[in-house]
Amino acid sequence: MAVIEVNDLVKRYGRLPVVNEVSFSVEQGEIFGILGPNGAGKTTTVECAEGLRRPDSGSIRVLGLDPVRDGRELSHQVGVQLQESLLPENIKVWEALDLYASFYRAPKDWRELLAEWGLADKRQARFGTLSGGQKQRLFIALALVGDPKVAFLDELTTGLDPAARRVTWELIKRIRAAGVTVVLVSHSMDEVEELCDRVAVFDRGRIVALDTPANLISAVDADQHLRFRPLTPFDDAVLTGLPGVVSVTRSGDRVIVAGRGDFAGAVTSALARDHVPVAELRVEQHTLDDAFIALTGRAFDTQER
Amino acid sequence: MAGFSKLAKVESKLLLRDPGAIFSMAIPLFILVIFSGGAGPGDTALPSMSMTIAVGLVGLYMVPTTLATYRERGILRRLSTTPVSPGALLGVQLMLQLVFAVLASAVLVAVSVVIFQAAPPARVVAMATAFLLGTSAIFAVGLLIAATAANGRAANGIGVLLYFPLAFLGGLMQPKEAMPELLAAIGEFTPLGLFRQAVHDAWSGAATQPLLLAIMAVYALVIGLVSARCFRWA
Structure with missing residues (x-):
């Protein structure tokens, strides 16, 4: 069953379309990635699904509801982490969770979330004193405190060090394991490759590919x-x-040896058959980076905002 | 409404943790203590000034800084993805700032009367009316700053920049009798000048000047509507 359905979504700022006839659907229980360089329309698309922006045309249904018209009802069933959102400096961790829990009909026990997200010893800490990773974990916990069916997470590991990113990734997998559908907006290839069941690749306001990360990579037509x-x-x-x-x-x-498809297996078995021992064997695999270049003809990182 | 009362509770804790709250209480109290030596017993002018300073600081400094910071930090936007609307937060904030202004003023009245032998307010209902209308007018200016400032720091800066000329014109830096006539005349119609005069009239027992109350009401309404019009949630 599709949890989110987006059809021909168009959103313009001024006359410039930032999102241009985008369609996709997100299935129950998957981690759905929205990948693309800055300015590709990822966040705008997700903000339309969250009800923060009104589409210029096209339709969006989240859990069968219209995010603009049924916003209040929908807000009970979705959890959101925004890209550039903070809390007041002086609010304590437990106060923020307790407050947000009070907004929802059937919230989770925030004390459990506190423990689950490794914030139990930061319970009394003020938001301003938390590290980047702790803030991110608190934002995810706040997104989950209403016991949502769908969680939108936007650029959640930007600015975190590699170890903190790894920890966060494990926690995201845990959200999926609990049956929550996750929409993950990211401009980080490795993050999407690691976490997502399916990925929509955005470029200049359009979806240029939509598939599993493995299929996107194997579709790269290059040696x-x-x-x-x-x-x-x-x-x-x-x-x-x-x-x-x-x-x-x-x-x-x-x-x-340059090749395509499953040539590596053929090469290694041929060498074994002819009794040629080898050392320092390396296979340079394609990554989502290569997939993006293949899809758009441009490198991913060189995009300006 | 459980969310609403929790919101009020958390926001009042945050208000009390804000150093601005301490300043807004301490500065008028300090002025009252320092200058009360020059005021004879039964005085009502200095206490009215100190009360105006308190409400001015809350309205022109705390209200805009808090609200613009909430917008800058994306807190209003984040709230609009929850079942509670950001308007509720705005309402709770204004209510709490009003309560804070009332409490600060009550402390100033008590200290003036009990410690410095100022005359007790002569007409309490008139004073409450003047206080409410004047505070609404001053808060409306604060809201306008919050609505138009780019971020919390800008709101803070504008509030402070606006506070000093308004305090001067309102007769809070020196008695208006000592000011050049033209400035004193202009100052009478500024929000702080109106507030000070209307509160002073009621405190001292002088006749109510309906014109002052009417102008404050118009300020509150017009500036309030304009700021509601330009208010950006994100």
Whole structure:
């Protein structure tokens, strides 16, 4: 069952369309990624689904409700973490959770959330004294305190150090395990690759691809490279005829095999069959970065806002 | 409404943790204590001034800074994704700031009368009316600052910048008899000047000047509507 359905969504700022005929649906219980460079229309799309912005045209249904018309009812069933939202400096962690819990019909026990999100010892701490990671965990806990069916999380690990990101990722997986559908807005490839069941890739206000991260990567139509150092001499012809292999080149004592599809498996079994032991075998796999370049013809990081 | 009372409770804790609240109480009290030596027993002018300073600080400094900061930090926006509307937070804040202004004024009245032998307020109902209308007018100016300032720091700056000329014109820096005539005349029609005069009239037992009350009501209404019109939630 689709939890979120977006059809032909258009949102303009002035005359400029920021979101241009975007359609997608999010299924119950998945982590759905919205990936793209800054300014691609990701946040605007999600804010339309949250009821914060009114679409210029197109339709959105979240849990069967219209986010603008049925906003009050919907707000009981969704949890939101906004990209640039803070709390008052002087509010204490428990006060914020207790306050937000009081907004909802059937809130979770915020004391449990406090423990679950590793904030139990920060209960009395003021918001202004928390670290970046602690603030993010508090925001996620606040998004979940109303016991939502859908959680929208926007750029939640931006600015966190690698260890804090890892911790946060594990916690997001736990949200899914609890049966909550998660919409994750991100401009971070590794985050999306790690967490998302499906990803909509946004570029310039449109969705340029929508699939699982694995399928997006395998759809990249470009050579991959396999490098190794042979420990005994062998003839290149052993490899050049193999299915998928495009070229075999040597560089010093290294051999570089370019190919497509599952050529790596064919290469390693051919080497094994001919008793060629190898060292320092590396497969350079495609990543979502390559997928993005392949889809848009541009590198991901060079986008300006 | 459970959410509403919890909101009021948390917001009042935050208000009391705000150093601005301490300033808004301490500065008028300080002025009252320092200058009361020069005021004879039975005086009502200095206490009226100190009360105007307190309400001016709350309305022109605390109200805009708090509200603009809430917008800047995305708190109003975040609330609009919950079942509680950001308007509720705005309402709770204004209510609490009003309560705070009332309490600060009550302390100033008590200290003036009990410690410095000022005359007790002569006409309590007239004083309450003047207080409510004047506070509404001053809060409306604060709301306008909150509505138009880009962020909390800007609101703070505008509030402070506006406070000093208004306090001067309102006769809070020196008695209006000592001011140039033209400035004193203009000052009578500024929000702080109106507040001070109307409260002083009621405190001292002088006749109520309906014109002053009417102007304050008009200020509250017109400036309040304009700021509601320009208020941005995000």
